[in-house]
Amino acid sequence: MSSERQLREAGLRATPIRVRVLDVITDAPGALIPAEILGLVQEGGDADRVSVYRALDVLVGRSLVVRTSGPDRTYRYCSGGAGAGVHSHFYCTRCGTMRCLAPGAVSLDATLLPEDATIGRIEVRLEGVCGECGPGKSLSGGLGACATG
Ligand SMILES: [Zn+2]
Numbered sequence: 129m130s131s132e133r134q135l136r137e138a139g140l141r142a143t144p145i146r147v148r149v150l151d152v153i154t155d156a157p158g159a160l161i162p163a164e165i166l167g168l169v170q171e172g173g174d175a176d177r178v179s180v181y182r183a184l185d186v187l188v189g190r191s192l193v194v195r196t197s198g199p200d201r202t203y204r205y206c207s208g209g210a211g212a213g214v215h216s217h218f219y220c221t222r223c224g225t226m227r228c229l230a231p232g233a234v235s236l237d238a239t240l241l242p243e244d245a246t247i248g249r250i251e252v253r254l255e256g257v258c259g260e261c262g263p264g265k266s267l268s269g270g271l272g273a274c275a276t277g
């Protein structure tokens with residue numbers, strides 16, 4: 129589904145900045161920090177920081193974008209279209225890349241949850257070392273998302 133259509137179906141106006149922010153997040157291989165989103169949006173043309181961050185907030189508010197806290201207290205943003213249920217992530221402690229895991233990668237036993245609680249959002253973060261950073265793997269080349277510079 130196009131970003132324009134996702135925005136309209138969520139009851140939002142498809143402003144150019146929202147479309148570009150959503151495009152960038154949808155195209156990313158993993159979850160992005162705000163600075164990365166800003167940089168990618170600006171590659172496509174002028175965009176000021178405040179507008180980009182405001183658009184992000186709007187997209188998160190309508191669940192078009194999922195906001196996940198990283199271990200460094202910097203939020204990561206990824207596509208809300210990744211699937212319902214538990215939206216879990218794998219975080220590489222070496223390069224800081226956060227990848228979305230497929231729905232079902234982490235499952236919960238509903239019988240162990242508090243009976244009287246209504247769960248609105250589930251956030252699971254797995255930490256470890258990604259294939260790009262692992263021993264025996266070449267550190268040159270590979271995923272652009274793994275570059276920290
Ligand atoms: Zn890594």
Ligand SMILES: [Zn+2]
Nearest residue numbers: 159206207228
């Ligand atoms: Zn994600």
